[in-house]
Amino acid sequence: LRHGRIVMGPEVAELETALARQCGNAFAVAVDSGSSALYLALRCLDLGPGDEVITTPLSWVATFNAIAATRALPVAVDIGDDLNMDPAAIEAAITPNTRAIVAVHYAGLVCDMAPIMDTAARHGLDVVEDAAQAFSAHRDGSPAGSFSRLAALSMNPMKVFSAYGEAGAVVCDEEALYDRLTMLRYAGTVNREECREISLNHKPDTIQASMLLVVLRHLEDKVEQRRKIARYYDGELGSLVACPGEPQGARHVYYDYIIQCDRRDDLKCFLESRGIEVKIHHETLIPDQPAYENLPAQDLPAARRATERILSLPCHEAMRDDEAEYVAAAVRNFFVF
Numbered sequence: 019l020r021h022g023r024i025v026m027g028p029e030v031a032e033l034e035t036a037l038a039r040q041c042g043n044a045f046a047v048a049v050d051s052g053s054s055a056l057y058l059a060l061r062c063l064d065l066g067p068g069d070e071v072i073t074t075p076l077s078w079v080a081t082f083n084a085i086a087a088t089r090a091l092p093v094a095v096d097i098g099d100d101l102n103m104d105p106a107a108i109e110a111a112i113t114p115n116t117r118a119i120v121a122v123h124y125a126g127l128v129c130d131m132a133p134i135m136d137t138a139a140r141h142g143l144d145v146v147e148d149a150a151q152a153f154s155a156h157r158d159g160s161p162a163g164s165f166s167r168l169a170a171l172s173m174n175p176m177k178v179f180s181a182y183g184e185a186g187a188v189v190c191d192e193e194a195l196y197d198r199l200t201m202l203r204y205a206g207t208v209n210r211e212e213c214r215e216i217s218l219n220h221k222p223d224t225i226q227a228s229m230l231l232v233v234l235r236h237l238e239d240k241v242e243q244r245r246k247i248a249r250y251y252d253g254e255l256g257s258l259v260a261c262p263g264e265p266q267g268a269r270h271v272y273y274d275y276i277i278q279c280d281r282r283d284d285l286k287c288f289l290e291s292r293g294i295e296v297k298i299h300h301e302t303l304i305p306d307q308p309a310y311e312n313l314p315a316q317d318l319p320a321a322r323r324a325t326e327r328i329l330s331l332p333c334h335e336a337m338r339d340d341e342a343e344y345v346a347a348a349v350r351n352f353f354v355f
């Protein structure tokens with residue numbers, strides 16, 4: 019506030035350096051939201067009408083919306099038991115019009131990226147990670163955001179790494195992409211004067227960058243707290259419901275702790291009656307949203323089944339041990355009696 023550079027101040031550059039380092043990239047471009055980040059990342063691929071982009075049907079709607087905003091067609095493929103896009107399903111969805119894959123690291127678990135990158139390379143497709151829910155998660159020794167050509171981060175107040183308002187960033191390794199992104203976030207201009215591309219205003223607030231630099235110092239503690247609760251739930255509930263678990267070589271950050279079970283709706287009511295806040299992320303697959311009623315119908319049996327079985331249990335850094343014990347006891351009660 020004292021230096022008076024309210025938008026794009028020096029803290030933004032400092033944050034970008036920190037984000038790039040954490041995501042294993044050369045560059046980061048901070049923007050005003052995760053949605054903007056994903057949209058601008060996709061803009062760099064020069065997509066347009068007739069192009070197809072493969073992604074998951076189970077995500078926040080912003081994933082599809084960012085693709086659709088480029089005027090490309092979002093194509094959903096089915097998911098695996100880990101709730102992430104099934105790498106094997108991608109191959110079957112590729113057509114001569116397929117241009118890119120958006121890999122969403124759902125709930126904070128990085129997708130199994132090796133087969134996804136391999137498929138993309140064989141078919142000459144670009145990959146963009148939607149790492150909005152997975153900042154600081156790892157897979158096979160590499161951080162979320164480091165696998166693809168461009169990756170989008172969100173730091174909205176709901177995320178594990180969260181600002182005190184809206185914020186996002188794109189990370190990448192290529193300088194040409196960095197230059198283009200900095201232009202796209204500022205109305206497509208260079209030197210504030212010459213407009214080279216049609217774009218809107220996606221600049222970040224300095225105050226959010228400033229807050230995030232502080233939040234970043236406490237991020238590891240936050241993630242470890244979530245992971246501790248997750249380990250506790252895994253141990254207490256693993257014999258009753260399908261717990262998220264952690265694949266070999268993955269470090270989950272538990273943006274959501276999602277169990278899967280039969281009688282999900284009854285369990286939800288039971289837990290709510292005991293004062294426990296539970297959520298379904300998400301009950302409607304994105305291609306089933308009214309906005310996408312004109313999309314060609316897709317057969318997504320595993321994703322449809324998941325929407326009837328998933329439930330997010332409370333799992334966050336402000337939770338006390340006795341609260342986690344209360345939740346686990348309530349879930350056990352439901353199944354035992």
Ligand SMILES: *Cc1c(COP(=O)(O)O)cnc(C)c1O
Binds near residue numbers: 080174
């Ligand atoms: C939060 C989120 C976004 C969008 O981020 P905003 O900052 O809310 O615009 C995009 N994709 C996924 C998977 C998200 O969870």
